[in-house]
Amino acid sequence: MSAMTEPQGIWVYAVAEMVLDASLGELTGVSGGPVAALSAAGLAAVTEQVPLAEFGEAALHRNLEDLDWLEEKARAHHEVIDAVAQQQPLVPMRLATVYHSEEGVTELLTGRSRDFRALIDRIRGRREWGVKAYAAPPPADREKAGQAAAPSAKTTGAGAAYLNRRRHERSAQEESRQAAMISTADIHDTLAGLAMAYRLHPPQAPQLHGNKQPMLLNAAYLLDDERADDFAAVVQSLAADHPSVRLDLTGPWPPYSFAELPELTPAGEPS
Amino acid sequence: MTSQPGKPARRAAAPVEGRVVRDPEVPGPRLALVDLLDRVLAGGVVVTGEIVLSIADVDLVAVSLRALVTSVSALDGPVPVAQQIAREVGS
Numbered sequence: 001m002s003a004m005t006e007p008q009g010i011w012v013y014a015v016a017e018m019v020l021d022a023s024l025g026e027l028t029g030v031s032g033g034p035v036a037a038l039s040a041a042g043l044a045a046v047t048e049q050v051p052l053a054e055f056g057e058a059a060l061h062r063n064l065e066d067l068d069w070l071e072e073k074a075r076a077h078h079e080v081i082d083a084v085a086q087q088q089p090l091v092p093m094r095l096a097t098v099y100h101s102e103e104g105v106t107e108l109l110t111g112r113s114r115d116f117r118a119l120i121d122r123i124r125g126r127r128e129w130g131v132k133a134y135a136a137p138p139p140a141d142r143e144k145a146g147q148a149a150a151p152s153a154k155t156t157g158a159g160a161a162y163l164n165r166r167r168h169e170r171s172a173q174e175e176s177r178q179a180a181m182i183s184t185a186d187i188h189d190t191l192a193g194l195a196m197a198y199r200l201h202p203p204q205a206p207q208l209h210g211n212k213q214p215m216l217l218n219a220a221y222l223l224d225d226e227r228a229d230d231f232a233a234v235v236q237s238l239a240a241d242h243p244s245v246r247l248d249l250t251g252p253w254p255p256y257s258f259a260e261l262p263e264l265t266p267a268g269e270p271s
Numbered sequence: 272m273t274s275q276p277g278k279p280a281r282r283a284a285a286p287v288e289g290r291v292v293r294d295p296e297v298p299g300p301r302l303a304l305v306d307l308l309d310r311v312l313a314g315g316v317v318v319t320g321e322i323v324l325s326i327a328d329v330d331l332v333a334v335s336l337r338a339l340v341t342s343v344s345a346l347d348g349p350v351p352v353a354q355q356i357a358r359e360v361g362s
Contacts, residue, residue, distance in 0.1 A: 009323050015316070052323070060324045071304055074311050078302070094315035096324060104321030119316075130306060201309045208305045218309065250306055256314030264319070 007052040010038070010099040012045050013080045014254075015109065015116050016090040019044040027083055030076040031055065040106040041113040046084055047105060055098050064096065078254075085254040089124040091116060092256050115261045123258060126196055126222050129231060129251035132209075133187060133217035135180040136246050138173065176244055183242035184216040190238060194231055195221035199257040216245065220257035228252065 011030055019037040027035045029048035037044045053059060063069045074095060081092050099105050109116070192198045203215035223231055232249060239247040319325065 055323065057324050070308075074304070074307050075302075077311055078307055092311075092315045094317050095311040097315075097318060098323040100321050100323060108318055108320065128310075130309075132306075199314075201313060204305050204309070209303075220310075220314075250303075253310060256310035259314060259316045261316050261318075 007056070008049045009052050009055050010102055010105055011048045011050045011055065012093045012097045012099060012105060012108075013048070013077060014046045014084060014090040014092045015120075016044055016046065016084065016088050017042070017117075017120055019046055019084065019088075023087065024084070027080050028076070029080055030073045035080055038102060038105050038109075040109040043109045043113055043116055045105050045109060046080065046090070048080075050098060055096075060096055060098070081254045085127075089120050089126075090254065091119045091123070091259045092254050093259070112261060119259065119261065122196075123222070123255045125225050126255065127225060127228065127252035128255045128257055129221050129223055129228070129249065130253060131187075131191060131217065131219050131221065131235060132204075132215055132248040132250075133180075133184045134209075134211050134215050134246045134248070135177060135213040136244050137213055138176065180216060180244040183245045187238045187242060187245065187247070188217055188219060190234065191219070191221055191231070194227060194234060195223050197222040197258055201257070213246070220253070222255060222258045 013029075013035070018039070021037050024035045024037065024046070029035045029050075031048060031050040031054065033048050033050070035046060035048050038047045054063065077095050081090065084090055099108075188198075199220045201218040201220065203218045206212075206214065209215055221231070235247055235249045239245075
């Protein structure tokens, strides 16, 4: 309605080989509008017209600091990408990629068509899976073990016994932390061996993941679709083999963690 | 000890031919926001050019995580970490 009067930008979700407008069905985008395909150079961008009042530079600076706004847009962005990714290989764009004009999007497709094609070929028939590893919670019988392994407690004072026990607990904790780190490295090696590629995200902060134990691994693996079931089974059996860690599998995800175009040369041309 | 994948693998198992359909009545299991932000803010293609907000100008991840940490500890953290530390030191 007001699309003609209000300044608009173009939010870009993803780039694929070809997307028919009709195939975008009833998807609604980040601003609640229809999602449309924009084609050039034999590629198609999945896009939406968005009002710059909400998605312009100043507005984005402000809104990205607002968690409710961020969550809503992140989920809407993902919903569109995920729905299209069910149908065909695509290259997701970073959240909040907004062009001033359709021409800008067209230039992107034209200028980087070779790179986009290479990326699409790389992710064809593959999806991203996430594996997070946490240190396992301390075993319930640690207290008991600590007492049993402090034989000097009887012959020394209560204070010394307490210190002994504390020392023992602490070294047991350190040992189990170390075991967890070694296990995590093993687990990642095994999983990376099954994947086409992997990417290590920084472990999430405890306030964010809400788990009492620290996160030791926050990895993304790019997997052939045929291997997805095997991969899940391997994660299960690794979890069983490594009691010092707790594993969490998520996915399949669109290939967010593997969507990276090669750097442009200083001249601004694709190398 | 694996959790269910964040989304059903083939949610649109039988989509209408050639159409991408999202049924708002049947939401998938809700993705953890942190996992999603890991991907949409640190993944995806970064472009330069005629865009509204250059990613080079502003580190989206830092900006958003600041928003996230602030509001998580303000809203539902049992006790903000800083206070916890203060309490332990004080006692």
